[in-house]
Amino acid sequence: MTIPFPDLTPVLPEIIMTVAALLLLLFDLVFREKGVLAFLGVAAAAATLYFIPQSYGETFGGMFISDSYSSYFKVIFLINLVLTIFISLKYLQRERVEHGEYYSLLLFATAGMMLMASAKDFIILYLGLELMALSTYILAGIKRNDPKSNEAAIKYFLLGAFSSAMLLYGISLLYGQTTTTDLYRIAAQLQGGEATPLLLFSMILVAVAFSFKIAAVPFHMWAPDVYEGAPTSVTAFMSVGPKAAGFAVIGRVFFVAFQHLQADWTAILIGIAIATMAVGNIVALVQTNIKRMLAYSSIAHAGYMLLGIIAGEEGRQAMMNYMMIYAFMNIGAFAIVILLDRGDEIKDYEGLSKSHPLVAALMLVFMFSLTGIPPTAGFIGKFNIFMALIGAGYVWLAVVAVIFSAISAYYYLRIVRNMYMKDVVGEMTISPSPMLGLAILITVIMVFAIGIMPSIVIAS
Secondary structure, three states: OOOOOOOOOOOHHHHHHHHHHHHHHHHHHHOOOOHHHHHHHHHHHHHHHHHHHHOOEEEOOOOEEEOHHHHHHHHHHHHHHHHHHHHHHHHHHHHOOOOOHHHHHHHHHHHHHHHHHOEOEHHHHHHHHHHHHHHHHHHHOOOOOOHHHHHHHHHHHHHHHHHHHHHHHHHHHHHHHHOOOEHHHHHHHHOOOOOOHHHHHHHHHHHHHHHHHOOOOOOOOHHHHHHHHOOHHHHHHHHHHHHHHHHHHHHHHHHHOOHHHHHHHHHHHHHHHHHHHHHHHHHHOOOOEHHHHHHHHHHHHHHHHHHHHHOOHHHHHHHHHHHHHHHHHHHHHHHHHHHEOOOOEHHHHOOHHHHOHHHHHHHHHHHHHHHOOOOOHHHHHHHHHHHHHHHOOOHHHHHHHHHHHHHHHHHHHHHHHHHHHOOOOOOOOEOOOHHHHHHHHHHHHHHHHHHHOHHHOOOO
């Protein structure tokens, strides 16, 4: 009996990313200058990006698929990886946490996200999820001598393990009912059948696990503490990558495996989306720490993106566009946080326009975009989501989302008010670096470019 060797072309981008991550671990022993590892990581991302369009197809017996849907998310993951590396270089030196394994873990986490986006089977999905999760747990606690960082890692690990258990239990129940873990075979098995309580319970367990990854209410409790305790560059990475991977999986699993249960999961997701927007936006109003404020802001944005899933196929495309836009404007905001030498309190931004007018102007652009003010990309993202909702007949839900979006203006514009309408308190210095400046330049250009020419990110 001979076992055929699988075609590795569809999985070539993941192989490149994984091999590069392993090589960085070895190079860490050779190069004392850790910046070299950062540039090798960027080179690996560029090579991976080159092979993505050439890797379309299925492999591993149909368990893994490389298609336009997964490719779109893989581009987001790589953008997130490269921008995170750019903002990390100077920051790691400043915080004295320039460990070589940092860059390797970023690559491993990205490889896990890419596996999740291409999963056509729950086994591949789970492997990708664990690869991503284990890497980000370690990254959250990479400030080994910082109690806050250690606490963030432990909280993230414990709650992450809980969500993994929920996912495994849901998959096992689904397997018991369908005798398969393939998403399309599950859909075929469930076609025309009744939505039994056990089947609905399985679907809810899977939804719980994914809700944790995107920090949707009521599974959001970990986000503020972990965002605050983790190094700021890691927080920026986590605020985009795992969230995008979670939405990639939700967009495939719910639209394929649970397609005939759409009426049931839509009702569940409407409740989760409203609660997520409410908690994210209202609790953000009273935050005084900017990382905690951005954590609750991130929760609110997860609610907007869930609305895209609720709106059907057109909404799913709007969600994909929103995720790309969110990557640029959110990492841009975190880059400004890293640029300032002062603490992470919102009051630390008082008078920034007087001491560093350019930095204040850049922060203003990112705050406007996160609010959804034209002509920035954030406006296009929200507009597409709301129009998809209206097109699907959820006019009332679009109105609710607009109201919560208006509430968010208070806490975003509070930072703008501090920068432009308050006097400087104490000395205010910044820590610029060429790579950090490049990251800010890329993000601000993309925020305006997408806002003016949205066709450059519209998913096909």
